[in-house]
Amino acid sequence: MVFPEVERSIYKQNPLDNVLCQLRFPPILKINTGDISAFQDDIRSMFPEYSEQIEIINEITLGPPNPFQQNAINQFSRPSSNKNHLFTSADGKWKVNLTNTFISLSTSEYTKWEVFRDKLLLAQKSFIAHYKPSYFSRIGLRYVNIFCRTGLGMPLTKSWGDLIESHYNGVFSTTSSEQLRTFKNVYEFNLEKDFCTVKTLSAFINKKDNGEQCLLIDNDYSMNDKTAIDNAEDILNYLNGTSTRLIRWIISDELHKAMGPQKQ
Numbered sequence: 169m170v171f172p173e174v175e176r177s178i179y180k181q182n183p184l185d186n187v188l189c190q191l192r193f194p195p196i197l198k199i200n201t202g203d204i205s206a207f208q209d210d211i212r213s214m215f216p217e218y219s220e221q222i223e224i225i226n227e228i229t230l231g232p233p234n235p236f237q238q239n240a241i242n243q244f245s246r247p248s249s250n251k252n253h254l255f256t257s258a259d260g261k262w263k264v265n266l267t268n269t270f271i272s273l274s275t276s277e278y279t280k281w282e283v284f285r286d287k288l289l290l291a292q293k294s295f296i297a298h299y300k301p302s303y304f305s306r307i308g309l310r311y312v313n314i315f316c317r318t319g320l321g322m323p324l325t326k327s328w329g330d331l332i333e334s335h336y337n338g339v340f341s342t343t344s345s346e347q348l349r350t351f352k353n354v355y356e357f358n359l360e361k362d363f364c365t366v367k368t369l370s371a372f373i374n375k376k377d378n379g380e381q382c383l384l385i386d387n388d389y390s391m392n393d394k395t396a397i398d399n400a401e402d403i404l405n406y407l408n409g410t411s412t413r414l415i416r417w418i419i420s421d422e423l424h425k426a427m428g429p430q431k432q
Contacts, residue, residue, distance in 0.1 A: 169357035169358060169359060169360075169366075170360055171410065171413035171414050171416075171417045172413060172416075172417060173413065174412060174413055174416040175431060176412055176431070176432045177424075177429035177430060177431060177432065178279065178280055178429070178430045178432055179427040179428055179429055179430070180427065180428030180429075180430065181319065181320055181426070181427040181428050182278070182279070182427075183313040183314060183315050183385075183427065184278045184311060184312065184313055185276065185312045185313065185314045186274060186275070186276055186278075186310075186312040187274065187275055187278040187284060187309075187310065187311055187312070188272060188273070188274040188308070188309075188310045188312075189272060189273050189274075189284075189288055189307075189308065189309050189310075189404065190270050190271075190272040190306075190307075190308040190310075191270060191271050191272070191292065191304050191306075191307055191308075191400065192269060192270045192304060192305045192306040192307075192308075193269065193270065193271075193301040193302070193303065193304055193305055194269075194301070194302060194303075194305060195268050195269050196268050196269075196299050196301065197268060198299070199251070199253075199266060199267065199268040199299065200250060200251050200267075200268045204253055204266070206294075206298055207266065207294050207295065207298050207299075208255065210290070210294035210297075210298075211255055211264060211290055211291050211294055212255075214257060214262070214287060214290060215255035215256055215257055215262065215263075215264050215291075216256075216257070216258055217255065217256040217257070217258065217260075218253070218254065218255055218256075219254045219256070220251055220252070220253055220254070221251070221252040221254060222250070222251060222252070250267055250268055250269075251267065251268070252265055252266075252267050253265070253266040253267070255291075259277075261275055261276050261277040262274075262275045262277070262287060263275070264291045266291075266295065271291060271292065271295050273287060273288045273291060275287075280432070281408045285404070285405075285408075288404075289401070292400070296397060301397060303394045303395060303396060303397060304391075304394070304395045304397065304400055305394060305395075306390060306391065306392055307390060307391040307395055307400060307403050307404065307407070308388065308389065308390045308391075309388075309389045309390070309404060309407040309408060309411070310386070310387070310388045310389070311386075311387045311389075311411050311415070312384070312385075312386045312387075313384070313385040313386070313387070313415065314373065314382050314383070314384055314385075315331070315382060315383045315385070315419075315423070316375060316380055316382040317331075317380075317382075318380060320423075320426040320427065321426065322426065324380065324381070327340075328340045328383060330420060330422055331383075331419065331420050331422060331423040332370075332383070332418060332419060332420060332423070333417065333418060333419065333420055335417075336355075336370075336417070336418045337370075338353055339351070349372075350372060351370070351371060351372045352369070352370070352371040352372075353369070353370045353371070354367065354368070354369045354370075355367070355368050356368075359389075359410055361391075361403075361406055362393070363391055363392050363393035364389070364390065364391050364392075364403075364406070364407065364410075365389070365390055365392060366387055366388065366389045366390075366410065366414060367387075367388045368385065368386070368387045368388075368414070368418070369384070369385070369386040369388075370383065370384060370385050370386075371383075371384050372384070385415070385418060387411060387414055387415065389407040389410060389411060390407075391403045391407070
């Protein structure tokens with residue numbers, strides 16, 4: 169899918185609730201069993217807080233059931249554990265996760281790509297230097313947007329059909345859209361670059377404090393093929409550029425202007 173070229177903007181009323189990048193790779197066992205202090209030293213200035221989580225995975229094994237076992241399920245499963253090393257910024261708004269199959273960066277305070285990319289590259293370059301992955305098996309970049317009408321100075325009676333483009337909004341374009349109480353829609357597109365896709369999900373959600381109906385638009389971009397380590401940055405820049413074009417393809421000019429776009 170080719171989305172139209174648009175001028176890049178940064179919004180005063182930023183709809184992004186969370187942004188996540190994940191780089192997956194073939195298992196590296198020493199991340200589970202070895203010392204990660206060198207990696208921590210490299211990123212500690214930005215991510216001083218550390219915690220460790222243990223993820224329990226039940227691996228199914230083949231073989232005849234043992235009649236002497238009381239719980240038949242235990243005959244077919246073998247629990248294993250993976251360490252999830254979590255490094256967090258002092259304000260808790262930026263997080264790096266490292267496991268034996270992926271490294272990720274997430275934030276609840278996204279401003280612009282250059283800031284996010286610099287923090288990602290800090291962790292990514294240290295990871296590559298210390299663990300030398302053969303390649304990345306998947307590169308993912310996810311943007312979670314939440315649009316709330318009152319936060320943009322609009323009344324709750326403002327139609328979502330005026331704020332979301334008709335080619336994306338489906339039933340919002342119909343005369344019954346104002347009576348719509350629940351909604352969920354998923355599209356998946358192939359992008360111009362080989363093996364790159366985006367899955368876009370939209371749904372109503374309610375604000376916790378006052379129950380206001382808001383619109384979630386969750387755009388999950390990925391490269392789903394083996395990628396050389398040196399090519400990862402180019403892929404991420406491409407996915408980010410596509411994200412700018414997609415969100416403008418989704419939202420109307422009225423919503424775009426209401427968020428206070430600033431040219432970059």
